[in-house]
Amino acid sequence: QLQLVESGGGVVQAGGSLRLSCAASGRTFGSHLLGWFRQAPGKEREFVAGISWRGGTTTYADSVKGRFTISRDNAKNTAHLEMNSLKPEDTADYYCAADRRISLPIMTTPRNYDYWGRGTQVTVYS
Numbered sequence: 001q002l003q004l005v006e007s008g009g010g011v012v013q014a015g016g017s018l019r020l021s022c023a024a025s026g027r028t029f030g031s032h033l034l035g036w037f038r039q040a041p042g043k044e045r046e047f048v049a050g051i052s053w054r055g056g057t058t059t060y061a062d063s064v065k066g067r068f069t070i071s072r073d074n075a076k077n078t079a080h081l082e083m084n085s086l087k088p089e090d091t092a093d094y095y096c097a098a099d100r101r102i103s104l105p106i107m108t109t110p111r112n113y114d115y116w117g118r119g120t121q122v123t124v125y126s
Contacts, residue, residue, distance in 0.1 A: 001026060001115075002024055002025070002026040002028060002029065002032065002098050002114075002115040003024065003025045003026060003115070004022055004023070004024050004096045004097070004098060004115055004116065004117035005022070005023045005024075005025075005117055005118070006020060006021065006022050006094060006095065006096050006117040006118065006119055006120040007020070007021050007023070007120055008020040008021045008120060009093075009094060009120030009121045009122045010121075010122065010123070011123045011124075011125065012086055012122075012123070012124055012125075013124070013125055013126075014086060014087055014088055014124055014125065014126045015085060015086065016086050016124070017082070017083060017084045017085075017086065018083045018086065018122060019080055019081070019082050019083070020036070020080065020081040020083065020094055020096075020120060020122075021078060021079070021080050022034070022036075022078060022079040022080070022081075022096030022117060023077065023078055024077040024078065024079070024098070025077070026077075029074060029077045029098075030053060030074035031053060031102050032053060032098040032099055032100065032101075032102065032115075033050060033051070033052060033053060033098070033099040033101055033102065033104075033106055033107070034050065034051050034070075034072060034079050034096065034097070034098055034099070035047060035048075035049065035050040035051075035096075035097045035098075035099065035106065035107070035108075035113055036048040036049045036050070036070060036079075036081045036094060036095070036096060036097070037094070037095045037097055037110060037113075038090075038092035038093065038094045038095065038122075039092055039093050039095070039119075040091060040092040040093075043092075045095070045110050046061065047061055047108035047109070047110075048060070048061050048064055048068065048081070048094070049061065049064065049068055049069075049070035049081060050070065050106035050107070050108065051070045051071070051072050051079070051106070052104060052106065053074075053102050054074075055071065055072050055074075057104060057106065058070050058106075059106045059108070061108075063089075064083075064090075067083065067084050067085045067086075068081060068082065068083050068084070069081070069082040069084075070082075079096060081094065083122070086122075086124045087124060088124050088125065088126050089124075090122060090124050091122060091123050091124050092121075092122060093119040093120070093121050093122075094119060094120050094121075094122055095116055095117055095118075095119045096116070096117045097110070097113035097114075097115060097116050097117070098113060098114060098115040099112055099113050099114060100114040100115075
């Protein structure tokens with residue numbers, strides 16, 4: 001079993017930055033593809049970024065490409081989402097998720113992920 005806990009959310013002005021963290025418990029953390037998703041009020045949960053089990057492959061939603069960076073440290077059972085140049089439309093609850101699979105490709109639909117954190121809220125004001 002893998003448990004995920006997100007942190008680092010907050011309120012920030014447009015153009016600012018936040019760094020989200022995902023802390024995992026469970027010895028299999030390094031054996032999972034990871035993803036960050038977000039869900040804004042009244043909208044469906046959407047893929048933000050994903051990373052392979054070794055961190056060598058990443059993928060991003062077009063809406064965040066060039067602004068967000070996903071990373072992971074398997075030795076510390078943590079993952080991060082560095083968010084720069086934030087926009088009001090980035091406002092959402094952000095979730096860390098783990099795919100049971102270890103092999104590529106990185107999936108971008110929520111149903112492909114087996115473990116989820118409870119989320120951390122990000123609010124960007126203009």
